[in-house]
Amino acid sequence: MSLQKKAQLCAEYIKEHAAALVVSHIDADGLTSAAIIGKALERTGIEYKTCFVKQLDSAALKDIADRNPELVIFTDLGSGMLDAIGSLKINAVISDHHQPQGSYEYHLNPHLFGINGATEISGSGVTYSLAQALGDNGDLAALAVVGAVGDLQHVKYGQLIGTNRSILEEGAKNNVLHYEKDLLLFGKQTRPIFKLLQYSSDPYLPGITGSEDASIEFLKKIGIRQHGEKWRRWIDLETREKQGIVSALMQRCLSSGLQASNVQRLVGEVYTLLCEREGTEVRDASEYSTLLNATARYDHADIGLAVCMGDRGKIYDEASRLLEEHRRNLVEGLNLIKEKGIIQMENIQYFDSGSKIKETIVGIVAGMSASFVSNKDLPIIAFADSEGGLKVSSRGNYNLIRKGLNLGLAISEAAKEVGGTGGGHDIAAGAFIPKESKNEFLITLDRKIGFQVRKIGMQLEP
Ligand code: C5P
Ligand code: C5P
Ligand code: ZN
Numbered sequence: 001m002s003l004q005k006k007a008q009l010c011a012e013y014i015k016e017h018a019a020a021l022v023v024s025h026i027d028a029d030g031l032t033s034a035a036i037i038g039k040a041l042e043r044t045g046i047e048y049k050t051c052f053v054k055q056l057d058s059a060a061l062k063d064i065a066d067r068n069p070e071l072v073i074f075t076d077l078g079s080g081m082l083d084a085i086g087s088l089k090i091n092a093v094i095s096d097h098h099q100p101q102g103s104y105e106y107h108l109n110p111h112l113f114g115i116n117g118a119t120e121i122s123g124s125g126v127t128y129s130l131a132q133a134l135g136d137n138g139d140l141a142a143l144a145v146v147g148a149v150g151d152l153q154h155v156k157y158g159q160l161i162g163t164n165r166s167i168l169e170e171g172a173k174n175n176v177l178h179y180e181k182d183l184l185l186f187g188k189q190t191r192p193i194f195k196l197l198q199y200s201s202d203p204y205l206p207g208i209t210g211s212e213d214a215s216i217e218f219l220k221k222i223g224i225r226q227h228g229e230k231w232r233r234w235i236d237l238e239t240r241e242k243q244g245i246v247s248a249l250m251q252r253c254l255s256s257g258l259q260a261s262n263v264q265r266l267v268g269e270v271y272t273l274l275c276e277r278e279g280t281e282v283r284d285a286s287e288y289s290t291l292l293n294a295t296a297r298y299d300h301a302d303i304g305l306a307v308c309m310g311d312r313g314k315i316y317d318e319a320s321r322l323l324e325e326h327r328r329n330l331v332e333g334l335n336l337i338k339e340k341g342i343i344q345m346e347n348i349q350y351f352d353s354g355s356k357i358k359e360t361i362v363g364i365v366a367g368m369s370a371s372f373v374s375n376k377d378l379p380i381i382a383f384a385d386s387e388g389g390l391k392v393s394s395r396g397n398y399n400l401i402r403k404g405l406n407l408g409l410a411i412s413e414a415a416k417e418v419g420g421t422g423g424g425h426d427i428a429a430g431a432f433i434p435k436e437s438k439n440e441f442l443i444t445l446d447r448k449i450g451f452q453v454r455k456i457g458m459q460l461e462p
Contacts, residue, residue, distance in 0.1 A: 003113045003121075003129055003163070010093045010106050011133035014071065017091065019047040021069035025076040025123065026052045026296040026360065028150025028289035028304075032124040032143040033075035033095065035308030039140060040131035048073075052301035054360065055432060056081050057421055065090055076123025076147075079109050080412070080423035095127045098423055099408045110163065118425035120162025122148040128167055141171030142273045143308060149271060150289030152367070156398055158184075158268035168271070178272040183234065183246055184265065189284045192231035193245070194219055201334070202371045203265050205249065206256035222248045235278060281320065282307070294326035295319050297360040326361070333357045333365035334372075342373055342380070347450035349373065350381035350442065359384040363393030363430060370395060379407060379449065383438065390438055392422065392431040401426050403453040410452060414445040 014020065020041060024034035034050050041048045053060045056077045061084055064072060071091045078085060078094035082102030085092055093106040097117030100109050108126055110117045117126075124147025131137040148154065148164045159179075160168050171177030182188070185196040197208050197215035208214050216231075222244055224237075234242070246267060253263040271285035281287040295304030300322060306315040333353070342351045357365055366382035373380065379396040392415070394407045407429040415422035415431035418441045422431025433441050 001113070003108070003110060003115065003126075004133070006108050006112070007129040007133040010095070010108050010130055013091075013106050014041075014046065014073065014093055014130075014134065015044065017046065017071040019069075020049075020071040020073050021064065021067060022048055022050040022073045022075060023056070023064060023077070024050065024052055024074070026054055026301055027076075028292035028296070029123045029147040030076040031292045031296050031301060031304040031308055032147035032150070032289075033122075033127040034305055036124055036127045036131050036137070036140045036143050037073055037075055037095070038305075038309065040134045040137050043137065044134050050305060052296060052305075053077070055421075055430075057432065058084060061085065061088060064088075075127045079107065079111075080421075082107060093130075095123070095130050097121055097123050097126050099425065101412065101423060115163055118151075118427050119153055119156050121164055121167075122151045122153055124148065125164055125167055129163075138170055138174045139176050141167050141174060142176040142275065145171060145177060145271050146273070146285045146288045146292070149285040150292065154269065154271075158265070160269065160271075176273065176275055178274055179269050180272075181267055182270040183242065184268045184270065185234075186286060186290070188234035188270070189279055189287055190281055191233060193224065193234055193237070194231055196234060197249075201368055203253060203258060203262045204371055205253065206258065208252070218248070218252070219245070233279065277312075280312075281323065282312075290326070291319055291323050293361075293364070294323040297358070297364075298322060298326070329358065329361060330365060330368065333361065334368055337365065337369050338372065342369070344375060344378065345442065345446045347378065347446050347453065348381050348442070349375060349378045350383065352383040352438075354383075355385045357382075357384050359386045359391035362391060363395070363428065366393050367395045367428070370397065379405060381442070381445065385435075386432060389420070390433050390435050392420075392433060392441070394424075394429050396427050398427070400453065404455055405449065405452055407449075410445055410448040414441055414448055417441075417444050 022034050022037055024030040065088045074094045079096040079098040079100045082104040086104050095108045097110055100111055110121045124144045128140055128144035131140055144167050154160045185200050187196050194215040198212050200209050208218055250263050273283055276283040281291045292304045303315055303319050307319050336356055337351050342349045353362055362382045362384040366380045379394055382393045384391045394411055396405045396407050406426045408424040411422040411429040411431050415433050418433050418437035420431050420433030424430055
């Protein structure tokens with residue numbers, strides 16, 4: 001069977017119902033997934049309500065079952081809780097891309113078809129396949145790409161690959177998406193150019209990152225002028241000026257001793273949403289996904305969902321305000337790790353942010369911190385206080401995955417051993433564990449990850 005065939009089966013099952021409860025995850029991929037299925041249900045004439053959860057644990061499942069829904073559609077979550085969902089007396093469809101644990105009849109997941117859910121398709125991509133099986137929903141490809149970019153699925157190859165690529169091509173054919181190679185720095189639609197340089201953390205621009213003065217001086221030196229008092233945005237520059245900046249940045253990085261592979265990360269494919277107004281966050285998939293994270297990860301999933309459903313008025317302005325706060329929190333979070341440092345064990349490194357970083361963004365901060373931690377050969381584990389326990393987030397890299405790292409598996413096993421729950425992807429995973437079990441969890445995880453990376457390492461030896 002193929003993903004599309006299974007999507008057909010799930011779609012037929014959905015159509016047997018008149019109403020559904022959509023349950024999704026509080027991040028960009030979760031919001032876009034919920035919006036995609038919401039639009040598709042609306043167009044099919046099926047009534048629906050949406051709710052968002054931080055984590056799908058037994059308590060959340062009980063709350064959902066207590067609502068007595070006719071049908072539940074889980075998007076961007078659920079694959080880690082298949083048996084628990086099966087044991088509830090509910091009708092459910094699960095449209096997710098996390099590594100599956102257990103089995104369930106109406107479970108749509110790329111891993112069941114040999115497709116990698118961390119690089120080839122996101123929760124919103126899976127849900128887009130379901131939407132396409134429900135009807136003609138090709139325009140929703142734009143939201144699917146925002147979800148994939150939000151999950152950083154384009155990072156490994158500098159472009160979307162696999163099923164994501166097919167969705168992108170469909171979106172391009174339907175005139176909702178455009179893709180091209182461009183500078184990868186964040187904020188090309190909305191921020192004055194010097195800020196792109198000043199806030200670049202991946203790659204870290206030697207002598208430029210972190211300094212407004214140095215960023216401005218760099219631009220002036222290569223002949224980029226202000227217009228009156230104002231700095232232009234990237235989208236306002238002429239092609240010649242853009243090329244000048246990219247090559248000067250590359251030269252600066254190379255002459256400062258940055259590895260060529262890091263320098264190459266300055267450019268890559270970028271995704272434009274053609275139906276959105278130029279100069280707004282939602283015109284660019286990466287800025288759009290950050291805008292969404294700034295809502296749902298701060299208990300305002302309703303605002304993010306409204307933006308995905310098309311609001312460009314008051315609610316959109318509210319989302320933009322939340323974005324400013326989110327950016328400030330990320331910078332503060334990164335500064336905290338720089339000050340506190342990171343503790344190394346044999347096979348992992350970790351920091352505990354206590355209550356200083358919100359549990360819903362500690363994973364993003366852990367991912368961003370990879371650009372400045374000195375040891376790139378160990379996965380980063382992060383802790384944040386959570387109600388009734390500890391939130392764990394982890395981030396690896398593709399070099400470690402080649403050696404055998406599977407964070408989703410290691411984290412879910414280690415969490416289970418100390419009485420918690422967890423899961424995710426090979427490259428990024430999370431868990432919730434009892435507060436007092438932190439040390440035991442760290443020791444167990446360190447051992448498991450050591451085993452993972454050495455096992456494959458041994459197999460590779462001649
Ligand atoms: O829950 P979900 O699947 O939506 O989240 C995936 C997570 O994996 C995201 O937080 C994303 O940032 C992270 N990721 C990463 N690096 C990658 C791919 C994914 O940090 N290369
Ligand atoms: O929360 P964080 O961004 O660190 O999550 C990383 C990945 O692990 C995401 O894909 C998330 O959905 C997944 N995760 C999970 N179970 C948890 C916590 C996170 O599957 N308890
Ligand atoms: Zn996802």
